[in-house]
Amino acid sequence: MENLISAKNVTVIRDRQTILDDVSVDVGARDFLTIIGPNGAGKSMLLKCLMGFYAPDKGHVTTRPGLRVGYVPQRLVADPTIPITVRRFLTLRKKVKQQELDRVIAETAIEPSLNKPLAVLSGGELQRVLLARALLNDPELLVLDEPAQNLDITGQLAFYKLLETVYRERNISVLMVSHDLHLVMSSTRNVLCLFHEVCCIGEPRTVTRDPEFISLFGPDMAQLMASYQHHDHHAHSHGHSHDHSHADACRHPEPSPQTTGEEQTDIPSAKTESSSHA
Template identity: 45%
Template sequence: MFEFFRKPQPKTALQGRLLDARGISLQLSGRRVLEDVDLSVEPGQITTIIGPNGAGKTTLLRILLGLQTPSAGRLLRRPGLRVGYMPQRIVVDDVMPITVRRFMALGGRAPRDELRRVLAEVGVEHLLEQPVQSVSGGEMQRILLARALLRRPHLLALDEPAQGVDVSGQGEVFQLIAALRDRYGCGVVMVSHELHLVMEAADSVICLNQHVCCTGRPEAVSQDPAYLRLFGHSVPPGVAVYTHHHDHRHDLHGDVVKDAVKEHEEC
């Protein structure tokens, strides 16, 4: 029997976590979609769900958001939890002219200053009065991310946030997500196809293929036999994964910014 708690739960139930899912399973038309999946997200933590096409990643995200009801399992969410959701894609009809400002305000009123603030946080404030149809794929992903920030969320739920972004810009998207996590102190649960794209940003990785194949830190998951059986290799050919120490960091444009204290970075 599935239990979805909407009423406030004792603090001991979540123990500081934003959400906690246990034994999540889903059957649709006799087909197993998810089986006995456990997942939790804490404030300030980036949890990434990876897996092949058809693994149930987006379905699991929808269940965590309360948009779909599983067949079995238990889901606890912190009372009053504010969630910012970024869908994998939104198609805007070319025959319906709409500006970024109007698109951002769909579903609720939003002051212009607030729209400018969140667009500036993701680096596309200049697009406020541009037609949505005129923006690039990478710009649209940033607009969707900005829209998710309007609620000043405790939890960001991101479905393929680098969808439609060229390879050179994908790393910048994940740097941006990590920076927003630090700024808001929010938790992040993110769906992605490829582990190598989220190596630097993720704190925890769940490798999903209807069930949890393996879970842990990105560098550990990339060498796990279950992950290697699914993807055939720890990283795609030509992509290096390494750990090093240095005395600088990179801003959202990839430029080097010197730090006084050496920090550890996984690339």
């Protein structure tokens, strides 16, 4: 299977603290891969490395040349003193054909918000607008960093349902960081469990039975998430590989003191050219 992004032996160290340790992962065509793990595990840092925002200290990340990427940040803080409307925000810094704009407006059901200032939108409305903006360039890969973190449970359910519909109908790949474990298990096709290194990876039904996953989240959580398995999870795993040589680090996780860059408040342009960092 053709890989859109490949990370090999990625290591990131900040202030003498290891944030990512020898992480290897592939994102393939039609993949839906969700990165999960406790706070401070390096999830957002891995996402930034995969997108080319941050160069690893060791290892390398390769992106398929010309890959079109749509990015949904963790959050966006709108300045109330700059009354930019949703419609203007969608077309800002982008040349958008009206047909494509109409498509994403209908797809994400944001028409009632088009003439509202960004600053007055609810959390759910804003996340739909950010998703719509990410879809405007007809991406082959949609990347989301904790997209439902600031939503209530109703908003989370609605957003993940919409995301699953986009994934299915657009025939694209999705790469996501999320802490909404029970909701993730009902939509994603593959899960990467991270605690500075790859603890386990595969289909949700397999991961929830992995001893390392159970030791990280506890047997009760593993049992709860196993009950959320999606009917579509008969699809084969995409052949992700990982190394268990550092597995003991996953068995007794403790809060990590380092800054891992878990928050992303801007909308940078995704790097879409092949990159290799020594």
